[in-house]
Amino acid sequence: MGESVAGRLFSVLDAFEGGGPAALRLTDIAARTGLPAPTALRLVRELVAWGGLERGADGRYRLGLRLRVLGAAAPCPRGLLDAALPALRALGARTGGHADLAVLSAPSAEGVLCLVSGERPPAHATAYGKVLLAGPPEELPRHTRHTVVSPGLLAGQLARVREAGLAVCAEEFRLGEVSVAAPVRGPSGTVAALGVTVPTGVPLERVAAAVREAALRVRPPEPSPA
Incomplete structure (x- = not known):
């Protein structure tokens, strides 16, 4: 059985852990998660729409305000x-x-x-x-x-x-x-x-x-x- 949608979403967020760069390109996220680029893009877009990720002017993604608010709570x-x-x-x-x-x-x-x-x-x-x-x-x-x-x-x-x-x-x-x-x-x-x-x-x-x-x-x- 393949990984669930929730599991794939969590893997995208986990890509930002580990002391590496705070902002990642889509190719970085796909490489860290092992997801195909189209799948990674779809999940990233869903997380951006929800507020879990933010897309910078340089095209890189970083953790969004909604996650910070939830973490602080x-x-x-x-x-x-x-x-x-x-x-x-x-x-x-x-x-x-x-x-x-x-x-x-x-x-x-x-x-x-x-x-x-x-x-x-x-x-x-x-x-x-x-x-x-x-x-x-x-x-x-x-x-x-x-x-x-x-x-x-x-x-x-x-x-x-x-x-x-x-x-x-x-x-x-x-x-x-x-x-x-x-x-x-x-x-x-x-x-x-x-x-x-x-x-x-x-x-x-x-x-x-x-x-x-x-x-x-x-x-x-x-x-x-x-």
């Missing part, structure tokens, strides 16, 4: 974000940067989901990911000349982040940006990373202190009983 991220919002607002005002809360976006641990912006940056190239990663992901694409792509170097960084309880990532994802993040801990360990992105050149001592204080203020909601 999920109990775990929604509860985390609600608990963190006061600390995030204070952190943004104190540092002048963009404050966000992030969780790992998939079991593959190759990307993070930022709950405020909806962005899905690569875990290995952001302070958020370096707080959350247990070890180097399988793929380490280079985003700037500063991106750490050696598994050994990254493993050393992650060990130091766990020891310090703070990650600083300078221009590894985008030039001109530095991200600083700290763990948000619950009873069972780290549940999210709270941090801020500021322009390169901003003195980081005060930023780091503000991030630590903000993360300590967040009390994750208790999980609902089964």
